[in-house]
Amino acid sequence: MKYAHLVWRNLWRNALRTAMTGGAIMLAVVLVCLLLTMPAGMDAMLNDFASNTRLTVHNKAGIVYSMPYSFTRKVRQVDGVAAAVAWVWFGGAFEEDGRVTFPNFAVEAEHIGAVFPDYPITQQQLADFQRYRDGAIVGRQIMQKYGWKLGQRVTLKSTVWPVDLDFRLVGVIDNERAPHFWFNREYLDQALREKGANGLGIAGTIWVRADDPRKVNTIMRKVDEMSRNSEAETASETEKSFFANFFGSLQGLVTIILIVTGLVSLCIVFIAANTASMGVRERAGEIAVMKAIGFPRRVIFTTLLAEASLLSTFAGVLGVALAVGLTGALQAAAGWSDMLGPLGNFIVTPLVIVQGLFLSLFVGMLAGVVPSFGAARKPVVESLHEVF
Amino acid sequence: MALPLSYSLRNVRARPARSIMTAGVIALVVVAATLFLGLISSLKRTVAISGDPMNLVVMRKGSDNDGSSQITLEAYQAIRFFDGVARDADDQPLASPELVVQPFLRTKDGGRENVLARGVEPVALQVHDKVRIVEGRMLNPSSGEAIVGRGVAGRYAGAELGRELEFGRGRWKVVGVFEAEGSSFESEVWVDVRELANDAKRPFPYSGVRIRAASEGDLARLERRIDEDPRYALDAQLETDYYAKQSESANSLYVLVIGIAVLAGVGAGFGAANTMYAAVQARTAEIGTLRALGFSRRSILIAFQIEAVLLSLLGFLLGAVLAWALSLVLDWLLGGIAFGAETFTTNVVALRVSPSDLVGALGLALLVGILGGLGPAWRAARLRPIEALRKA
Numbered sequence: 103m104k105y106a107h108l109v110w111r112n113l114w115r116n117a118l119r120t121a122m123t124g125g126a127i128m129l130a131v132v133l134v135c136l137l138l139t140m141p142a143g144m145d146a147m148l149n150d151f152a153s154n155t156r157l158t159v160h161n162k163a164g165i166v167y168s169m170p171y172s173f174t175r176k177v178r179q180v181d182g183v184a185a186a187v188a189w190v191w192f193g194g195a196f197e198e199d200g201r202v203t204f205p206n207f208a209v210e211a212e213h214i215g216a217v218f219p220d221y222p223i224t225q226q227q228l229a230d231f232q233r234y235r236d237g238a239i240v241g242r243q244i245m246q247k248y249g250w251k252l253g254q255r256v257t258l259k260s261t262v263w264p265v266d267l268d269f270r271l272v273g274v275i276d277n278e279r280a281p282h283f284w285f286n287r288e289y290l291d292q293a294l295r296e297k298g299a300n301g302l303g304i305a306g307t308i309w310v311r312a313d314d315p316r317k318v319n320t321i322m323r324k325v326d327e328m329s330r331n332s333e334a335e336t337a338s339e340t341e342k343s344f345f346a347n348f349f350g351s352l353q354g355l356v357t358i359i360l361i362v363t364g365l366v367s368l369c370i371v372f373i374a375a376n377t378a379s380m381g382v383r384e385r386a387g388e389i390a391v392m393k394a395i396g397f398p399r400r401v402i403f404t405t406l407l408a409e410a411s412l413l414s415t416f417a418g419v420l421g422v423a424l425a426v427g428l429t430g431a432l433q434a435a436a437g438w439s440d441m442l443g444p445l446g447n448f449i450v451t452p453l454v455i456v457q458g459l460f461l462s463l464f465v466g467m468l469a470g471v472v473p474s475f476g477a478a479r480k481p482v483v484e485s486l487h488e489v490f
Numbered sequence: 491m492a493l494p495l496s497y498s499l500r501n502v503r504a505r506p507a508r509s510i511m512t513a514g515v516i517a518l519v520v521v522a523a524t525l526f527l528g529l530i531s532s533l534k535r536t537v538a539i540s541g542d543p544m545n546l547v548v549m550r551k552g553s554d555n556d557g558s559s560q561i562t563l564e565a566y567q568a569i570r571f572f573d574g575v576a577r578d579a580d581d582q583p584l585a586s587p588e589l590v591v592q593p594f595l596r597t598k599d600g601g602r603e604n605v606l607a608r609g610v611e612p613v614a615l616q617v618h619d620k621v622r623i624v625e626g627r628m629l630n631p632s633s634g635e636a637i638v639g640r641g642v643a644g645r646y647a648g649a650e651l652g653r654e655l656e657f658g659r660g661r662w663k664v665v666g667v668f669e670a671e672g673s674s675f676e677s678e679v680w681v682d683v684r685e686l687a688n689d690a691k692r693p694f695p696y697s698g699v700r701i702r703a704a705s706e707g708d709l710a711r712l713e714r715r716i717d718e719d720p721r722y723a724l725d726a727q728l729e730t731d732y733y734a735k736q737s738e739s740a741n742s743l744y745v746l747v748i749g750i751a752v753l754a755g756v757g758a759g760f761g762a763a764n765t766m767y768a769a770v771q772a773r774t775a776e777i778g779t780l781r782a783l784g785f786s787r788r789s790i791l792i793a794f795q796i797e798a799v800l801l802s803l804l805g806f807l808l809g810a811v812l813a814w815a816l817s818l819v820l821d822w823l824l825g826g827i828a829f830g831a832e833t834f835t836t837n838v839v840a841l842r843v844s845p846s847d848l849v850g851a852l853g854l855a856l857l858v859g860i861l862g863g864l865g866p867a868w869r870a871a872r873l874r875p876i877e878a879l880r881k882a
Contacts (some may be wrong), residue, residue, distance in 0.1 A: 350602075377761075
């Protein structure tokens with residue numbers, strides 16, 4: 103500790119260089135953190151968000167093959183089912199976008215709260231959702247992206263059904279994991295009937311909450327047995343397996359993101375190592391003098407290493423802080439992307455923060471070790487020879 | 491008096507370790523930027539080249555893709571006999587009625603993906619003339635047969651010539667494999683349109699019609715006539731526009747990539763500036779001598795700037811070769827990269843680094859070199875000859 107002052111002064115002897123090295127490490131840490139939030143968002147979705155009491159039922163042939171709406175009622179009667187709600191894809195496009203920029207579903211307002219009790223929606227808002235036929239509950243990210251306020255009205259043009267619907271925003275799903283737009287199924291049903299079409303006789307997916315996690319498997323088996331040999335045979339799966347399957351095709355993209363992250367990390371090691379070795383080279387004379395007057399190798403090695411680690415740790419902390427700030431902005435800008443799925447959620451999990459800090463510390467150590475080791479080991483006579 | 495170019499060139503060579511370190515940092519940034527840019531451009535290209543300039547896509551008004559559209563048999567029968575629709579040798583109109591559904595297919599490793607299944611009639615091959623059967627033959631209607639695109643073949647269980655592919659409610663015998671110049675058709679499964687409608691229990695037999703126009707003038711006329719026909723509420727658009735619009739959803743990824751490139755570039759710029767500053771410091775005496783000999787400040791500034799640009803060019807070359815090699819390895823390892831498309835189906839994209847991706851990366855490398863070299867070059871040019879020489 104008595105050499106702390108020496109380390110500190112050495113760090114500032116070339117302030118511009120220190121600042122630039124620190125800046126480079128900081129930016130790289132920001133980048134690595136941002137990139138890691140993408141696979142981390144997917145992992146979090148699978149491991150933390152997916153409830154172990156929830157399962158989903160859909161047609162065995164695919165999500166776009168629907169089931170009869172009446173099947174929802176049958177599912178509700180299965181032993182162990184606490185609640186079930188039918189979803190239908192509306193495919194609504196907002197404004198001039200002309201394409202679907204966030205997923206929107208017609209749901210049963212009276213059942214949705216009971217199936218998703220873990221979603222932060224206030225009781226008042228759920229009650230409003232049931233009261234207003236044209237009510238809608240929207241994920242926080244979508245609200246932010248379009249600058250919507252509660253009570254406002256928005257119109258979605260369906261790309262699937264021959265109707266445009268005008269909604270009143272009555273509630274928010276106050277987290278990042280559900281960038282959805284939910285509205286009342288009866289509203290769509292009525293609009294279709296007014297157009298002279300048949301009503302909404304189908305369910306796209308049915309979400310089910312079991313009253314006990316141990317009953318989930320039995321429920322899935324019973325539901326699928328009920329539909330066997332019917333027009334619409336179903337396949338049930340846990341929420342986790344549903345997400346894993348739905349987003350499984352993003353694996354290739356994740357691989358590329360991880361490779362790029364690896365390259366960027368390598369880049370920082372290069373930069374930091376380069377700077378550290380420059381610093382040591384320039385100080386060859388003074389290190390030789392220090393050794394000549396009796397400072398042990400260990401002290402020289404440790405002070406040099408401490409200098410590199412101190413800088414990189416400081417830069418790492420700044421970088422992580424900046425990354426946390428930036429993800430907020432990114433979430434608002436990117437919103438839901440059909441290309442990225444949960445990768446586009448940019449959720450900074452604690453693991454990402456730890457990884458970012460660890461990376462910077464690791465870089466400091468690695469970049470500092472080689473030149474410090476070399477400097478500490480070089481024979482005094484040789485160094486002095488070079489200097490004088 | 492300007493310093494010769496060889497002065498900068500030799501300076502790069504004289505300190506190989508430092509030069510390689512700086513160029514290496516730039517090279518890594520170039521690799522990262524190129525891979526990401528290449529990924530997006532491959533994705534966009536795959537979708538964008540699917541359209542044919544002579545074809546029209548006819549869908550229900552308000553639909554944004556043929557996965558969500560329906561049209562009636564009556565409407566199809568009417569528009570196929572409109573004037574301006576091209577005819578084949580037997581005088582049959584080149585109008586291909588199609589049904590699109592998105593069933594699950596099992597991947598070989600046990601997962602499942604939504605794949606675009608297109609119900610077609612034999613005329614489809616004439617309307618989509620990019621699509622060529624490369625193995626086996628075209629499917630026969632009403633016999634439970636399927637042909638699969640190159641991207642589908644091998645990725646999914648049973649999607650091989652002579653095997654049975656299971657999707658929807660039935661099993662389909664794969665009788666052919668087709669290619670379509672790398673476009674998104676290669677990620678599709680084609681079956682008989684009526685059989686698919688039956689299997690999916692669709693009330694309407696078709697989701698859309700693809701029409702080949704007889705001439706370019708007919709394109710606009712047909713488009714207007716279909717749009718304005720009050721009976722069917724249909725919307726016609728150029729097939730090229732349709733796919734261009736679908737490929738636009740990849741644009742949101744550019745924000746991400748450009749952000750990454752800029753952050754990495756600035757970081758690398760700091761690194762490059764550091765080495766250059768050190769180089770200036772180490773060469774104080776040399777610069778003093780040059781000034782004493784009468785070289786102007788400007789020529790020293792330019793010489794150092796050229797050195798920085800040379801380093802970044804070197805970095806770019808290294809990075810470009812590395813990125814190109816890496817893209818081949820990745821493509822081989824991953825067997826094409828799957829993407830969710832607008833239609834919620836999986837697009838299998840071959841990762842290819844195109845010249846325009848490299849141009850983007852080159853711009854980044856030069857920017858890093860020029861901005862990183864500016865400060866040090868400025869310092870070198872401002873050294874006062876007398877002090878510089880005295881230090882030496």
